[in-house]
Amino acid sequence: MAKLLVVEDDISVRSFVARALAASGYTVETAEDGLDGLNKIMEAAGAYDLVLSDIRMPTMDGIEMAREIARTFPHLRLMLMTGFADQRERAVELDGTVRGVVNKPFTLVELRERVGQALAA
Numbered sequence: 001m002a003k004l005l006v007v008e009d010d011i012s013v014r015s016f017v018a019r020a021l022a023a024s025g026y027t028v029e030t031a032e033d034g035l036d037g038l039n040k041i042m043e044a045a046g047a048y049d050l051v052l053s054d055i056r057m058p059t060m061d062g063i064e065m066a067r068e069i070a071r072t073f074p075h076l077r078l079m080l081m082t083g084f085a086d087q088r089e090r091a092v093e094l095d096g097t098v099r100g101v102v103n104k105p106f107t108l109v110e111l112r113e114r115v116g117q118a119l120a121a
Contacts (some may be wrong), residue, residue, distance in 0.1 A: 001047035002119050003027045007037035007065065009057040010079070013104070017052065017081075021115060034060030038068055046073035050099075050118055055082040066098060079118045081106075087107050 004026050008014035014030050029048075030036035034057050051069065052056065053062040062080050069076055073113045083104035099118035102111065 001025045001027060001114055003029075003047065004115070005031060005037060005040060005048045005051045007031040007034060007053035007057070007062065009033050009054060010072075013081075015056070017111065021052075024112050026115075033057045034062055034065035038065050041069060041073065043075070044078050048076065050077045050079060050115065052079050052102075052115065055080050055101075077118055077121070079114065080119065087115060112120050 002014060004021055006017045006021070006028060006085075007016055008017060008030070011032075014032070018028045018030050020037055029040065031040050033099065034053065036059075037051065038054060038060065054063075055062040062082075066078050066080070069078060077099050079099050080101045081104055082101060099121050100114060100115050
């Protein structure tokens with residue numbers, strides 16, 4: 001099954017997403033912000049099937065992390081999450097890198113469906 005990295009600064013959201021995806025059979029690792037996520041991606045030499053990241057986070061946000069990922073691992077799939085409409089607009093510049101944006105709050109069914117679509121793309 002696919003190996004995923006969930007990058008989210010809110011521990012309750014990070015835990016929910018990680019548990020939900022692990023229950024669906026995915027291997028899931030987590031990171032608490034974009035810098036932590038970027039470090040884990042670099043340490044793993046990009047060996048994730050999908051990175052699911054919040055956009056708005058301290059230290060390094062999801063957009064900045066996505067730009068760095070695209071430079072080093074251009075084929076790594078990335079999906080973003082946000083609860084802010086203005087943040088969603090920032091993801092437009094990453095077309096081709098980002099496989100979609102999931103709006104918060106989302107349901108478990110929606111999360112699983114969107115992750116499945118991103119992995120199939």
